Each structure stands twice: as C-alpha cells, then as structure tokens.
Amino acid sequence: MYRSALSAITSKSRRPLRSPFFSPFRAETPIISSVSPSPGPESRLPIPSNRFSSFRDPPSRASFAPSICFPDLSPGLRRRVVSGTRGLCGGSGDRESLEYDVVIVGAGPAGLSAAIRLKQMCLERNADLSVCVLEKGPEVGAHIISGNVFEPRALDELIPQWRHEGAPIEVPVSSDKFWLLTENHSLQLPSPFDNKGNYVISLNQLVRWMAMKAEEVGVEIYPGFAASEILYDENHRVIGVATNDMGVAKDGSKRETFQRGVELKGRVTLLAEGCRGSLSEKMIRAHKLREKVQGQHQTYALGIKEVWEIEEGKHKPGSVLHTMGWPLDMKTYGGSFLYHMSNRQIAIGLVIALNYHNPYLNPYDEFQKFKHHPAIKPLLMGGTVLEYGARTLNEGGFQSIPYSVVPGGAIIGCSAGFLDVPKIKGTHTAMKSGMLAGEAAFRTLVEGATMETYWDNLKKSWIWEDLKRARNYRPAFKYGLIPGLAFSALERYVFRGRLPLTLKHGKPDHEATDIASLHAPIQYPKPDGQISFDVPTSLYRSNTNHEHDQPAHLHLRDSTVPELVNLPLYAGPESRYCPARVYEYTPDENHGLKLHINAQNCLHCKACDIKDPRQNIKWTVPEGGGGPGYTIM
Amino acid sequence: MKVMVAVKRVVDYAVKIRVKPDKSGVETSNVKMSMNPFCEIALEEALRIREAGAAAEVVAVSVGPAQCVDTLRTALAMGADRAVHVDAGAAPVLPLSVAKILKALVQVEQPGLLILGKQAIDDDCNQTGQMIAGLLRWPQGTFASKVVLDKEKQVATMEREVDGGIETLSLDLPAVITTDLRLNQPRYATLPNIMKAKSKVIKKVTPAELNVELKPDLEVVQVAEPPKRKAGVIVSSVDELIHKLKNEARIL
Numbered sequence: 001m002y003r004s005a006l007s008a009i010t011s012k013s014r015r016p017l018r019s020p021f022f023s024p025f026r027a028e029t030p031i032i033s034s035v036s037p038s039p040g041p042e043s044r045l046p047i048p049s050n051r052f053s054s055f056r057d058p059p060s061r062a063s064f065a066p067s068i069c070f071p072d073l074s075p076g077l078r079r080r081v082v083s084g085t086r087g088l089c090g091g092s093g094d095r096e097s098l099e100y101d102v103v104i105v106g107a108g109p110a111g112l113s114a115a116i117r118l119k120q121m122c123l124e125r126n127a128d129l130s131v132c133v134l135e136k137g138p139e140v141g142a143h144i145i146s147g148n149v150f151e152p153r154a155l156d157e158l159i160p161q162w163r164h165e166g167a168p169i170e171v172p173v174s175s176d177k178f179w180l181l182t183e184n185h186s187l188q189l190p191s192p193f194d195n196k197g198n199y200v201i202s203l204n205q206l207v208r209w210m211a212m213k214a215e216e217v218g219v220e221i222y223p224g225f226a227a228s229e230i231l232y233d234e235n236h237r238v239i240g241v242a243t244n245d246m247g248v249a250k251d252g253s254k255r256e257t258f259q260r261g262v263e264l265k266g267r268v269t270l271l272a273e274g275c276r277g278s279l280s281e282k283m284i285r286a287h288k289l290r291e292k293v294q295g296q297h298q299t300y301a302l303g304i305k306e307v308w309e310i311e312e313g314k315h316k317p318g319s320v321l322h323t324m325g326w327p328l329d330m331k332t333y334g335g336s337f338l339y340h341m342s343n344r345q346i347a348i349g350l351v352i353a354l355n356y357h358n359p360y361l362n363p364y365d366e367f368q369k370f371k372h373h374p375a376i377k378p379l380l381m382g383g384t385v386l387e388y389g390a391r392t393l394n395e396g397g398f399q400s401i402p403y404s405v406v407p408g409g410a411i412i413g414c415s416a417g418f419l420d421v422p423k424i425k426g427t428h429t430a431m432k433s434g435m436l437a438g439e440a441a442f443r444t445l446v447e448g449a450t451m452e453t454y455w456d457n458l459k460k461s462w463i464w465e466d467l468k469r470a471r472n473y474r475p476a477f478k479y480g481l482i483p484g485l486a487f488s489a490l491e492r493y494v495f496r497g498r499l500p501l502t503l504k505h506g507k508p509d510h511e512a513t514d515i516a517s518l519h520a521p522i523q524y525p526k527p528d529g530q531i532s533f534d535v536p537t538s539l540y541r542s543n544t545n546h547e548h549d550q551p552a553h554l555h556l557r558d559s560t561v562p563e564l565v566n567l568p569l570y571a572g573p574e575s576r577y578c579p580a581r582v583y584e585y586t587p588d589e590n591h592g593l594k595l596h597i598n599a600q601n602c603l604h605c606k607a608c609d610i611k612d613p614r615q616n617i618k619w620t621v622p623e624g625g626g627g628p629g630y631t632i633m
Numbered sequence: 634m635k636v637m638v639a640v641k642r643v644v645d646y647a648v649k650i651r652v653k654p655d656k657s658g659v660e661t662s663n664v665k666m667s668m669n670p671f672c673e674i675a676l677e678e679a680l681r682i683r684e685a686g687a688a689a690e691v692v693a694v695s696v697g698p699a700q701c702v703d704t705l706r707t708a709l710a711m712g713a714d715r716a717v718h719v720d721a722g723a724a725p726v727l728p729l730s731v732a733k734i735l736k737a738l739v740q741v742e743q744p745g746l747l748i749l750g751k752q753a754i755d756d757d758c759n760q761t762g763q764m765i766a767g768l769l770r771w772p773q774g775t776f777a778s779k780v781v782l783d784k785e786k787q788v789a790t791m792e793r794e795v796d797g798g799i800e801t802l803s804l805d806l807p808a809v810i811t812t813d814l815r816l817n818q819p820r821y822a823t824l825p826n827i828m829k830a831k832s833k834v835i836k837k838v839t840p841a842e843l844n845v846e847l848k849p850d851l852e853v854v855q856v857a858e859p860p861k862r863k864a865g866v867i868v869s870s871v872d873e874l875i876h877k878l879k880n881e882a883r884i885l
Binding site: 096098246264631 | 645649664820821828
C-alpha cells in the first residue's frame, strides 16, 4: 500500500506534545560561516552560540576517500570524520551521511535512559552533545511489549521526580500470588517474589512518556527508521549505523518510491535493540564478545501476551498472579502471569523457555489452552481482548552476559541481556545499563575517557550484584520442574546466591529440540472465540502491518533446509512456535509440502532466529515503520 | 502558481479500532494517528506538479487540534514548502466547517489549485472537496486517477474514476481536485528531510481570525459496532433449503 513511513512522526505519546525543542539539523550543504539556530519556544538548554563552529565537511556523495579520524584536540571539539566511509559491511558510498555525537539504536527503556542521562550530564556540566535515537517501529512504543511489574529503582535514579511529572506509573502492587496449576486445580504456594514498592504498569505507556521526557531535554528521536547495518572504519572501529533502503520491491528492484538508506555517524554508537537484537547479535559474533569473558550462550523464552478489558467487579488493580505447572509439562520451563492494571485492563500471558524439547509444542496454543483453566477462565468471561503480542526475552542471566563494549560503541539493555530471571524483571536493569552507558559516553566524548568505563561501572553496579545473586535459579530447572522449584526455594531462603558454584546452562535452545519421532503430536483444543482465539484474530489485534511489496526480511541461509531437515526431522517446528503464523508448510504442485513465509505477519519477536534447529533462519530488519502497533502492552 | 493541499490527521489505517464503552464514538486515546492516506496522495500529487514546473509553491493546511502539527511536519518532510495549522480545538470538525475554513484560507493564500483527499478514513464523508468547490464556485474534479496541468492555458485535465469507467474532464483553474487511490504512490519522507522539517515554522491561525464561525450542524448520537456475523447453517437437503428460505429468511 501507499503507507508513508512518515506516519511515524505523529503522536508519539498520548499526552499532548509540547512543541519539540529545536534540534539543529545536520546540514547536507556546506556551511562556511558559523550558524546559530534560534531556539524553540520551550527550549530549556542553554545553547552555545558557536554550535556549528568553523566550517563543516562537504556532504558525502559517492566519495571514496578513506576516513581519517582526528584525535580530540581539546575537550568539546568535535572529532571530524572526513565523510566517505567505506562501510566494511558492504555499504556503498552514495548514501547521505548525518553526524551526531551519540547514535542510539532502539527507543526502548535502555536506549531512552542512555539518551536522557547523556543530556542530563550535558546540562550539569554545561556541555553540548547531539544525541539521535533511531526506532524501527512506526512510533515510539509500537514495538514495546512486556508483562510488566516495574521496579522503579533505576527510574528513581534517572528522574527522581517521576511521580510529579505525570509518569504513567500509578498502580502499586496490591497482592502477589503464586499458584501451581494442574489441569483442574490450583495450589497456592508462597510467592517467590517480593514486589513491595513495585508497580503494575504498561511498559509501552512508560516508554512513550520517557520519549516525551527525552525530547524535552533535546534528544532527537526518529521512529520509522530501521538501522540495518553497522558502519566501521578501516580500523574496525564502529562509527555509526546505516538505515535500510526503503521502497525496494519484493523482487529486489527499486520501486517508484525508492529512497536510499541514510548513514548516521556517531562518535559513540549504542545498540539498544532489545532481546536478540539483529545488529547486536552481529556485533557479538564479529567481536567474539562472549568468548572475551568466558560467557555462556544466551538462553531465551518466548512470551505471548494479551491485554483484556474485564468486567467491573472482577478487576482488582495491582493484583499480581504468577503460575507454573499446567499446561506445561515437567520438562518445560515456563509460567504464566496475570497483572491487573488500571481502567479494568489486565495483562495476561504465558512465557515458555525456548529450550523445550517437544517439536510439536505450540506456545500460542498452550497460552490459549491456559486461559481455559477453571481458576483463570471466570476472570476473563465477559471481557474483551484489546491487544495481542509476543516477544522473546532472555533468561541467560549472569552466565550469559557478553563483554558489552567494542571500539566506538557498546551494547545496552536486553541486547546484552540483564534480565533478572527469578524476579522476572528486566526493565530496571536495562534502564540502569542505559544510564551507565550514557555516563560512560559522556566521559568518553567530553573528558577523554573510553567506553570501557561502561563495562567497569556495570561490574560495580547493583545490576551485577543482583544478577550474580540470581544466577543459579534458572539453570537448576534443567533437572526438571520439581527439582528446580526445590532448588529455587533453597536459593531464596538459604543460599541467597552465596553458593560457591555457578550452575551452567544446558544446550543452546536450538539444539534442545528433539527429533519429532521421539514425541507425539499434541492435540490442542479448538479456539472458542470467547476465551481462546485463532492466530489470525489475535494477529489482527496486534495492529501488525508491513509494506507488502518489500523483500521478505526473514532469510534462509540455505533454502533447501526447511524441506530437507526441518520438516522430516522436526515436523516443521517453525510452523508451531511462531506466534504470528509466518511459517506455513503448504502443499505444492508435486504434492509435497513447501515452506511459505508470510513475512508481513511478523511480530518481530525473534523466536525463529533463536529456535530454528539448524539456525537457518536469520531475522533481519524490514523496512522501517512496519511491525506490530502496540499501544498498551 | 501556488498549490494548496488540505490534510487531515486520522486514526492510522493499520490500527484496529474500538468503539468506546459509552458508545459516544471511537476510542482515539492511545491510538496511533497518521495523515489520511488519501491526503498523502493529494500531497504527493501537489509535489509532483511543483516538480514538473507547473507550480511554484506547495502549502499544506490542516484543521484540527494541536497535535495536527505532527501531521503538518510530515507534510513538510515530504516536501511541502509551508504549512498552516488552523486550531479548531479538540472537538471533531465537520466537513462543512472545514470547507468554510478552507474557503477563508483560499481567499488569503490565493492558490491556483486546491487538492484534497477524496475522503477521510475516519468518517468516510467524501464531502469536503465538493462543498468547498461549491462555496468558492470553483470547478471540481473528484476521484482523480490522473491529473495533468497545463500552465499556459491554466487548465487541468484529469481522469476520474466513476462507476461506469473513467471520465476525462477539463477544468479551468483555479479548481478543486480530490484524489483517489490510484493517482500515485506517495513518497517516503527521508530522515534528513524529517530533521529539516522539525525546525520549519508552521503558521497557526484560529477560525475566529478567519472570520469563520464553527457551528456544528450535526450531532453524533451513537456509535455502535456492526452486529456480529451469525454462523452459517448447513442444510441437509434442497427441501430443507427451500423451507428455510420460505419460512425463516422469508425471501421466497
């Protein structure tokens, strides 16, 4: 369709936007004399008058001059990179190039925290750094989905006055229950969580508010643009990212609306793409960041969530429930969550660890089945589903943290992996990592430090302390549900992380899938249309959309593997674990089954990138502005 | 010659809408808003006319609440030269009021061509273009699927999609054109253009300054979802079918 990627720029938050603080744009034409831009009506930052001091380099257009990095002559004098990068990742020299001090990929909690912290330090120390945040979703928040019971620890440090600034954090946790489910019963167990002081929120709404706060302090946020390539100079130093070309047709040719991608050069580049970020994974592999710290592989879970509006009398704001057990079996780690937000809305979901063995397991159908449990169903009767979505999350914890710094950049938030598994919270650690990276970036650019400060401060922070204490909970479950629960109880009440050993994770998720002949297909009940639904209905509720005439963003490294390996050996697991029905095996003209990829349905959850048994599926970022359209998730 | 384009901020076409529990309208809080797709096509056509040399300036105009500024920045990022925001408050403005406001603006700006989308995807009225042509006594070409401007003769030749096929009209300028889907494919706004658009000034006016009184002549009484589709019934024989058609559906 004719969707303009710029529908992005509208309505980034539900509160009326104040007129954006004037951010001087990156000029493409050479400016010889110094230019002082006039501040917007609501500007608060003192703007140095020589913002564009001295002349700027000519725009990079098909110039193949090698990049030269001048060392900083004095603090605050921006390093000038002669434009004309030879992007070692295959970029050509015909792209426009824009320069910023800091480029952040991903407008999520980590990315925005880093941006806000940077600008706060600029205000404190009277410095001026330009910060640009790129977001692949059509607007900030469109791709944000999370439980979420929020621990305000990092927000208290970032914006201490958040209570008085209209933050959408209003529902404190009022009750905290934990049930073990069997098919017909529920057994209440002591809650393993301590949620005192925490809030039930929609992370989506919180991120939109944070974006508003970020723009108030001068951060430039550009939704609708997907960073698809990391830019390197000839010394393998990260110098920025490039957005992908837009208006490419399905067959690869240029459409009428073709626009070449743009290079965003940053003196520091932060990757905050969330769990299994496409650029972050590339960077981790290319720089061998896990090997550097003897880290283990990352392990993941897939969370599928719906937000319901339920009947008045059933709604108890702040009520928090977690369950384990049914419908999952003893060998599959996972559990459900049910949080009561405000406005009669509840968040309900099922999280299944992706190291499950049975290739016939269908996480979406397990979730639909779960909602029919006699202890859950009455709550949902008479209610309506408002939104649906899914996303993977990391469970590797302490053992899987990669070395998070590379020359010229760093990885923050869930892209590195700071989720505290026993607490099942990752927002506060993501935000704190963003703040630490922001501080390190400031010190690097203004005080001559290096980004290694980020890593050092990470290790001295409460993130490290919390994750270290939590490190043994998840790996213990590889022995089964009951041993795992028993060990968790011991850890929580007796050992508290002080055991002198660190349990290791089992096999990587994609290797954990057994071959199909060892298991029987699972018969899932048909959706009833009131409590449980089919995938197309749910997908419709996720507001997912992609420009249909674009190349499929899901690449098969070897196009024969699905029919030769996935289907015969594993019964085509991608047709089961994908929560968006992207992968379907349909009969072809030879009466065989062929894999058909409906890339347009993709929820950007990354489950296929993680779980494909031969790691044959590679998730790459589609044209910016596509994907789900979450608003209250 | 100046081309004026009127754009509207509506609920994004990909969003699944919901009726508010009190049935007073559609839920628009926490919902993604964008420029009306037909307005994007209108703006794209105006930009192409300017690029072909038949016009000197493209002015984008929007009537609505404060957030319309975002939509106008989109228009500026796509290539419009100037933008004007008519702040009509938070209440939805009906087509006749929009037409009156646009008439006042036209008298100020004196464009040679006014292009609008054929209808907005939130109310599907398909009225504003026609009404303003009537108020201005200008020729109108609606549902345009092709527009060719002749600068010397000051004539627009356009093809419109009508029920019977394609009708070709010749309009003397100044004229009103409303765009249909197949007219063009709107361009993407590039990042550098978006950045530039952030700093452009958007002129703000109120209906009072234009001497237009907004008097709503329509009141929305109720908005309800369409009734849920009932499941089909499989009949076992032709006799049963005829029986049902006669006695239950009552169409025989």
